[in-house]
Amino acid sequence: MKDKFDCIVVGAGPAGISAALTLVRAGLKTVVIERGEYPGTKNVMGGILYTRPLEELIPEFWKEAPLERHIIEQRVMLVSKDASTSFSYKSKQLDEPPYNSYSIMRATFDRWFASKAESAGAIIINETLVESLIVENDKVIGVRTGRADGELYADLVIDAEGVNSILARDLGLHPEIPEHNVALAVKEILALPREVIEARFNLKAEQGTAIELVGDISAGMMGIGFIYTNKESLSLGIGCLISDLRKSGMQPYDLLDRFKEHPMIQPLIEGAQTKEYSAHLIPEGGYRAIPPLCADGFLVAGDAAGLVNSVHREGSNLAITSGRLAAQTVIEAKKKNDFTCRALSLYKKLLDQSFVMKDLKKYRNFPAIMEKNKHFFTTYPSLLSDSAYEMIKVDGVPKKTKQWKIIKNFIKGRSLWGLVKDGFNLLRAIG
Numbered sequence: 569m570k571d572k573f574d575c576i577v578v579g580a581g582p583a584g585i586s587a588a589l590t591l592v593r594a595g596l597k598t599v600v601i602e603r604g605e606y607p608g609t610k611n612v613m614g615g616i617l618y619t620r621p622l623e624e625l626i627p628e629f630w631k632e633a634p635l636e637r638h639i640i641e642q643r644v645m646l647v648s649k650d651a652s653t654s655f656s657y658k659s660k661q662l663d664e665p666p667y668n669s670y671s672i673m674r675a676t677f678d679r680w681f682a683s684k685a686e687s688a689g690a691i692i693i694n695e696t697l698v699e700s701l702i703v704e705n706d707k708v709i710g711v712r713t714g715r716a717d718g719e720l721y722a723d724l725v726i727d728a729e730g731v732n733s734i735l736a737r738d739l740g741l742h743p744e745i746p747e748h749n750v751a752l753a754v755k756e757i758l759a760l761p762r763e764v765i766e767a768r769f770n771l772k773a774e775q776g777t778a779i780e781l782v783g784d785i786s787a788g789m790m791g792i793g794f795i796y797t798n799k800e801s802l803s804l805g806i807g808c809l810i811s812d813l814r815k816s817g818m819q820p821y822d823l824l825d826r827f828k829e830h831p832m833i834q835p836l837i838e839g840a841q842t843k844e845y846s847a848h849l850i851p852e853g854g855y856r857a858i859p860p861l862c863a864d865g866f867l868v869a870g871d872a873a874g875l876v877n878s879v880h881r882e883g884s885n886l887a888i889t890s891g892r893l894a895a896q897t898v899i900e901a902k903k904k905n906d907f908t909c910r911a912l913s914l915y916k917k918l919l920d921q922s923f924v925m926k927d928l929k930k931y932r933n934f935p936a937i938m939e940k941n942k943h944f945f946t947t948y949p950s951l952l953s954d955s956a957y958e959m960i961k962v963d964g965v966p967k968k969t970k971q972w973k974i975i976k977n978f979i980k981g982r983s984l985w986g987l988v989k990d991g992f993n994l995l996r997a998i999g
């Protein structure tokens with residue numbers, strides 16, 4: 569058998585590179601196969617990178633990694649047709665190293681991250697698509713690539729191919745991902761001079777803001793928008809459930825244009841030039857949609873395993889952590905020379921002990937509840953805006969009268985029973 573590795577990693581995203589780096593550091597012969605021209609070319613993210621999981625792999629990575637701005641403010645905007653109610657947290661703590669998170673560009677970040685695995689000893693093969701798994705006696709023993717003579721063999725394969733996870737599906741670990749468990753996100757990079765960004769978002773050099781938006785911008789669908797500040801650009805995007813998009817008949821780029829034209833958004837992006845446009849899927853099914861995570865000779869990590877916390881918009885940190893834990897499992901399996909799914913169940917145990925599964929479990933009811941209760945994306949942002957306007961408007965009406973008017977509006981908007989039900993559901997959704 570030619571080209572036998574200890575482990576083949578499919579995909580050079582955060583999950584795959586984290587796995588590869590952990591494996592080669594333990595002395596395992598590892599190859600990463602990436603379909604893109606180089607790691608990051610095909611990858612889309614908002615993107616906020618959370619420091620901690622990467623810091624565990626590469627201490628003080630921020631001293632050399634290509635990063636944009638450290639995030640000092642997180643803002644949530646609840647948007648109605650022509651207003652917005654914002655909740656913002658900005659602090660000195662977030663402005664002190666080690667910073668909690670950074671805005672990044674995946675094309676440069678992934679390439680840098682992969683170079684760290686490569687210099688530690690991983691072989692990275694770019695521009696190569698893994699087309700299928702090689703299975704013998706029900707055990708995965710390698711992969712078949714699109715290249716001539718392109719079969720590679722290993723004791724174990726880590727599937728870190730991202731949201732589509734075609735290899736795991738072909739192996740029977742999960743069926744086709746249902747439309748209500750996946751969002752289609754569209755994103756633009758909008759170029760703006762550094763000083764304009766800093767003035768508009770009230771930032772100093774290197775400081776950044778992350779804004780998440782809910783409400784009118786998703787046109788009645790379950791979806792979230794985002795605006796993140798980079799050094800000399802903004803990352804702006806919106807993602808909605810595919811099932812909702814299909815029902816609405818809206819095209820994703822129409823949704824993005826609608827978002828950009830919103831009166832609360834337009835001033836933030838005025839004068840910006842679109843530099844890049846991209847679209848990507850996000851697994852949104854959460855805990856209940858996680859497939860079996862192993863088969864004999866096979867492990868699944870990152871988006872391929874549906875490990876995305878859609879409540880907190882976290883994915884890259886779950887990918888990095890799951891990649892590392894999958895690699896630790898491979899290292900243990902190699903020691904025992906046991907590659908059965910039973911031996912690999914250590915991976916699930918490690919994930920269960922980590923924040924990854926604990927967080928996903930906490931929000932296990934969130935996706936289904938939000939999908940069925942669109943009021944959280946439509947009625948409530950509008951009611952909040954109307955209430956804020958009512959209270960802020962100085963018109964001689966006593967505040968007590970205004971308070972009753974607001975309560976009546978809520979009851980009119982949702983009915984008393986509806987409000988009680990939504991409150992109960994919200995509590996169930998956020999655990």
Ligand SMILES: Cc1cc2nc3c(=O)[nH]c(=O)nc-3n(C[C@H](O)[C@H](O)[C@H](O)COP(=O)(O)OP(=O)(O)OC[C@H]3O[C@@H](n4cnc5c(N)ncnc54)[C@H](O)[C@@H]3O)c2cc1C
Binds near residue numbers: 610872
């Ligand atoms: C619009 C958007 C905004 C987001 N914002 C954030 C954010 O702000 N913060 C955050 O933490 N997360 C965010 N996420 C989620 C985050 O991007 C993902 O959770 C993370 O990238 C998952 O990493 P991964 O390595 O599992 O998969 P990916 O990053 O998708 O990497 C998979 C890799 O595998 C390669 N590949 C796929 N199939 C094959 C194959 N058959 N053969 C060879 N190579 C293959 C791909 O080219 C790719 O390089 C966002 C996602 C989107 C779409």
